[in-house]
Amino acid sequence: MKKIGVLIVDDEKNTRTGIKYALDDTRYSVDTAENIKTGLTLFKQKQPQIVITDLRMEGETDGFILLKKIKEENPDTIVIMITAYGDVEKAVTAMQEGAYDFVTKPFTADQIEIKVNKAAETIKLIDNNRILRCELSSQFEMIGKSDAIQKLKEQISLIAPSDRPVLILGENGTGKELVARAIQQFSLRSSGPFVQVNCAAIPETLIEAELFGSKKGSFSYSIENKSGKFEQADSGTLFLDEIGDMSLNAQSKVLRAIEYNEITLIGAEKPIQVDVRVIAATNKNLSQMVSDNKFREDLYYRLNVLPIYVPALKERADDIPLLIEHFIKKNGYISEAGTLFTKDAIRVLQSWSWPGNIRELKNIVERACILGRNKTVDAEMIQSFLSGAPVKCKDFIDTGFPLKEARENFERNYIIRVLEECRNNKSKAAERLGLQRSYLHQKLTELGINDKD
Structure with missing residues (x-):
């Protein structure tokens, strides 16, 4: 089996060595560099599929420069950023600019190995879909050859392999659900369930039970245990359509579900773990709604890591x-x-x-x-x-x-x-x-x- 190339760029020798030893040498071929200049030289020579780089290195410009040059050289390269706790906001910005994921210092060998193994699975998916990634399948085909639709297809192909939340923006009738299904189809969760919730169609009094489920007897007409949409979407994708119509109270619980991968059924005492990728969509200006205190700011920023705009006809x-x-x-x-x-x-x-x-x-x-x-x-x-x-x-x-x-x-x-x-x-x-x-x-x-x- 051909090994996956990994390049580690960090000015701390212990970090470089620790990551190298954490990775399975039967699966990965690892090179290291102590600065950005050496890292770029090795990248051009070796063409690794995964690059792990520190966001800040002593005497260097920040890791954004390296990220930009790598993406210019090969957009398919997966870049994992290493960041200190106080730089998490910058790491999120790096993801918006093309980074795959980030890991916060201090981290264990197991944590970095999990990140790299997940990146390796993404590489496999990208390779399998290289020919098809801009030609979506007939079931969810996006008809058109305009520049606007080609750009949309390219965004989908880049966003799909990540496991981060996605926010789809666009007017009514533009095909936001089609985009959500295309993202799911070309993601690592393609074999998992795709569960859709129209937040505008569910009364505010029922939205929490619909999303998180309920225990028998938790309210007057609850005659049996009922699983919610989060639980039904476990190992798959949950599409929250018209999320701008969701109540603030429900928003807070959705935020917790995304951040901690756990939900609590109405009437239950303990939370349960769920593994769900959330894709949200809206035709509303969520940024303005945040300013008007009609949408939670923390949820907005959590969803807006990977925004995608669907053009009007x-x-x-x-x-x-x-x-x-x-x-x-x-x-x-x-x-x-x-x-x-x-x-x-x-x-x-x-x-x-x-x-x-x-x-x-x-x-x-x-x-x-x-x-x-x-x-x-x-x-x-x-x-x-x-x-x-x-x-x-x-x-x-x-x-x-x-x-x-x-x-x-x-x-x-x-x-x-x-x-x-x-x-x-x-x-x-x-x-x-x-x-x-x-x-x-x-x-x-x-x-x-x-x-x-």
């Missing part, structure tokens, strides 16, 4: 033709002849502001496929959809459906359109439709409409 309008083709192929209403969008129709779509982003485009394409079956979809038809003007049934309606199916198609598309205009706010949509909120949820289930539609 208007920022990647060049991808619209590819997205249209993708949605047409996925649409079950399309005949073999397919549905064609004229160049003028596509230009209209590319000039639209897309307040509902990808979700809105998907619904527009689906509506065009249903109403314009086997017909050319022109600019006039698209403009009528975007303006909310009624479509002339005699021109676009397909009489090939039984009445029941036609009625269901109309209801489905009408409700989807109202949800779009209400930014997926179920309460507002129910009011617009003249329905009770509970009945709207029932109709959504009956018609197979979910938040992705």
Whole structure:
């Protein structure tokens, strides 16, 4: 088996020697350097896959210089920073700039060995996914070739192998869940569970029980032990969608779960250990919410170690033709002849502001496929959809459906359109439709409409 190259850069001889002896010499080939200059020379000669460097060395510029030069030379190199207790904040900054992890002095041989072994597993994952890392699998494929989407794919490939929390930022409908699933798929936890929680959809009184679980009898309607989402995501990934809507009290418990890898079920006396990577997402300005005392500052900084921005559709309008083709192929209403969008129709779509982003485009394409079956979809038809003007049934309606199916198609598309205009706010949509909120949820289930539609 080929050994993994490790370079140790530290001005203290005892530290260099201690780390070298802590590593299994049958698995690792270790070189050491007492300063940054020698370290860079050895790095260029040996091309190690892992570099362990002190953040501060006597008479040297700080380890950020070495980190920067290594990442310029080979972005895939894993860098582990050694830091004193008081420099933890700088170590976190180093991670934001590309470092894989950090270890705080004083540390034991076991601690450094665990860090390096974990880095070795990450290297194996990177090697296995080298060809695929910017071409995400068809299940969670990100359609597009624009600069914005290529940058997003590259960020995912870099962030996924780490085990740190991720904060996904972006408007509604941009595909934040897709990004979260892609990160999980290319992480060391890809074989583990992916558990999703929509923090905005759970009442404040129930969010803690939903996240952390509860013991039988802990409250009036608790008739049995119930595991929470953290426990269900053990050894996998927990996706906290719309985390900006979580109560401050629940935020404090999420922070503890992330920091100490433990949770306490409601009604339990002792905590239990969990091994979970947290990915959070929001369309809100959390930094402003921190200033307004509506979001915990400590949780914000804990999540914001690896931020990733999902571009709005208007920022990647060049991808619209590819997205249209993708949605047409996925649409079950399309005949073999397919549905064609004229160049003028596509230009209209590319000039639209897309307040509902990808979700809105998907619904527009689906509506065009249903109403314009086997017909050319022109600019006039698209403009009528975007303006909310009624479509002339005699021109676009397909009489090939039984009445029941036609009625269901109309209801489905009408409700989807109202949800779009209400930014997926179920309460507002129910009011617009003249329905009770509970009945709207029932109709959504009956018609197979979910938040992705």
